[in-house]
Amino acid sequence: xxxxxxxxxxxxxxxxxxxxxxxxxxxxxxxxxxxxxxxxxxxxxxxxxxxxxxxxxxxxxxxxxxxxxxxxxxxxxxxxxxxxxxxxxxxxxxxxxxxxxxxxxxxxxxxxxxxxxxxxxxxxxxxxxx
Ligand SMILES: [Zn+2]
Numbered sequence: 594x595x596x597x598x599x600x601x602x603x604x605x606x607x608x609x610x611x612x613x614x615x616x617x618x619x620x621x622x623x624x625x626x627x628x629x630x631x632x633x634x635x636x637x638x639x640x641x642x643x644x645x646x647x648x649x650x651x652x653x654x655x656x657x658x659x660x661x662x663x664x665x666x667x668x669x670x671x672x673x674x675x676x677x678x679x680x681x682x683x684x685x686x687x688x689x690x691x692x693x694x695x696x697x698x699x700x701x702x703x704x705x706x707x708x709x710x711x712x713x714x715x716x717x718x719x720x721x722x723x
Contacts, residue, residue: 594606595618632678636668636671636675637683637686640666640669641685643688644689644691647661647663652702665689665696667688671684671685
């Protein structure tokens, strides 16, 4: 049995509204607990995913910088919005760190590639001179 908060009438436990006065028993309205659990952070998740894609792509030489930038931007927005709105920022922080790793890897890749290309060109020039 449960009792109507409006008129005090007895109602069945599964009653949705009071049989006597029609007051709603919908307890989810107004009594929703203030959840301590943080909300999801779509921008942070986007930043995390983008930076992961960048991490994969930076070794191919394509898109590493683009995804680094996108990952960085989305992660940064995710962190600032997350802090403001009480959302989870773990993934956003991870995205930020991964984008920075992508950036460093892309730089290394460029330097290594540049060195290799210079080496090849140097050899080609040497061969041509022979
Ligand atoms: Zn009632």
